[in-house]
Amino acid sequence: MLLLSIIFSILLLVNFRLHANWKVNTSVAILLNYPICFLSGLAVQPSAFSTIQQLEIRNEWPSLLLGVGFVITFLFSGSSTQKNGMAVTSLASNMSLVIPVLFSLTFLGGFQTASWQSYVGIFLAFAAIYLFSPKVGSVSSQFKAPFVLLGVFLCYGITNSTFNYLNKETAPLLGGTVPFMLLALIGSIAAGIIVLLIQLSTKKIQIDFRSVLAAIPLGIPNFFSFYFLLKALDQAGNNGAILLPIYNIGVIGGTALVAYLIFKENLAKNQLIGLVLGVSAILFLLFS
Numbered sequence: 606m607l608l609l610s611i612i613f614s615i616l617l618l619v620n621f622r623l624h625a626n627w628k629v630n631t632s633v634a635i636l637l638n639y640p641i642c643f644l645s646g647l648a649v650q651p652s653a654f655s656t657i658q659q660l661e662i663r664n665e666w667p668s669l670l671l672g673v674g675f676v677i678t679f680l681f682s683g684s685s686t687q688k689n690g691m692a693v694t695s696l697a698s699n700m701s702l703v704i705p706v707l708f709s710l711t712f713l714g715g716f717q718t719a720s721w722q723s724y725v726g727i728f729l730a731f732a733a734i735y736l737f738s739p740k741v742g743s744v745s746s747q748f749k750a751p752f753v754l755l756g757v758f759l760c761y762g763i764t765n766s767t768f769n770y771l772n773k774e775t776a777p778l779l780g781g782t783v784p785f786m787l788l789a790l791i792g793s794i795a796a797g798i799i800v801l802l803i804q805l806s807t808k809k810i811q812i813d814f815r816s817v818l819a820a821i822p823l824g825i826p827n828f829f830s831f832y833f834l835l836k837a838l839d840q841a842g843n844n845g846a847i848l849l850p851i852y853n854i855g856v857i858g859g860t861a862l863v864a865y866l867i868f869k870e871n872l873a874k875n876q877l878i879g880l881v882l883g884v885s886a887i888l889f890l891l892f893s
Contacts, residue, residue, distance in 0.1 A: 606840055607848065610833035611855035616826040618860050622868065624819065633816035634823050635679055636801045639672075639793040641824025646790065649832070650783040657784050657791075665788050668775060671767050672792025676800060678760035685757045688750035696738040697758045702853055703731070704762025705769055709845035713773065723847060726889030729882050730850035736879030737857045765849065772835050773843040782835045786828070847890050854883040 624631050647654055685694040706727060710719060768789075776785035804810045834852060841848045858880055864870040872880075 606833045606837035607852060607855070610830050610837055611852060611859055613826040613830035613833065614852075614856045615859045615863055617823065617830055618856070619863060619867075620819070620823050620826070622864070627815060627819065629819040630810060630813065630816040632683065632804070632810055633801075633812055634819040636676075636797040637817060637820035638824035638827055639676075639790055639797050641820050642828040643787060643790045643794060645825050645828035646783050646787045646832075650781070653780070653783040653787055656780045657787055660779065660784075660788070665775075665779070667767075667771060668779070668785060668788040669792035669795075671764065671771060672789035672794075673796040674760065674764045674767065675789070675793050676796035678757070678764055680800065681753060681756040681760050685750065685753045689754050693754065694757055696735070697754050698761045699734045699738050699853065699857070700731070701758045701761035701765070702734065702849060704759075705765040705849055706846045708766040709769060709843075709849070713770065713843055713845065719846065722889045722892055726886045727846065727850055729886035729889060730854055733854055733879045733883035733886055734850075734857060736875045736882065737861060765845075768831075768835070769838060769843060769845040769849070772838050776835070782832060782839070786831060786835070851887050851890050854886060858883050 621631060623629075624634065682694060682698060685697070771785065772782070776782055779785045779788065801810075805812070837852075838845065838848055861870075861872060861876055861880070865872055
């Protein structure tokens, strides 16, 4: 399940890589990908629609807010990329892994089952993620919007912690992974429509057929990357402290290798070191 999640996550990032070639407005594609995610969930489990219809939606606000959180995270990420640059924003989002790891260790029982191999693996995972992240220059002036950058770090960390927690506590009560995801996606769709209408009214974005069409190959892997990640968390007893570092390393390392093999992007020395550390981290975590 985890391997499938990593593969679909890499496909998702490859989509973003191709947007420039296809002249796609990434913001439009992201905001419109949530309905595609919803339809993908219905295709996997058609009965899930009748399940969520029977729920008291006002009582399921944590799942709905999680979906809204995905959109807010996207807005912070986009704003920080414009104001602080891609490298520092990528580093903040990658290193936000510390929040769900600590949350899992502290509140989801990970601390009781963690061994010394777990802690070594987690440490190596963060070192690998740091080395894989785009190089950040030392010029302090590039941090033009530190609070926006902090928003990226917190939003990624909080949303990842929340879906780990809700997958353990709420998803079984809702009838499984798909109904839980559909509820969250309802929140994402509602928030996405509001953001899209605001940006259209202020003429910050324009909708074109190419960007609308791009939402389809974006939404399908987006759904399945989360679907298989939640299934993998189920198999791992929702131990995000172990599983999420493996997932992050797999996605970052796999994306780097795909970029090297397909797009002929060279791997820097620090990325090669990060790859070695990442493999070592995975081995420690798997045998912990």
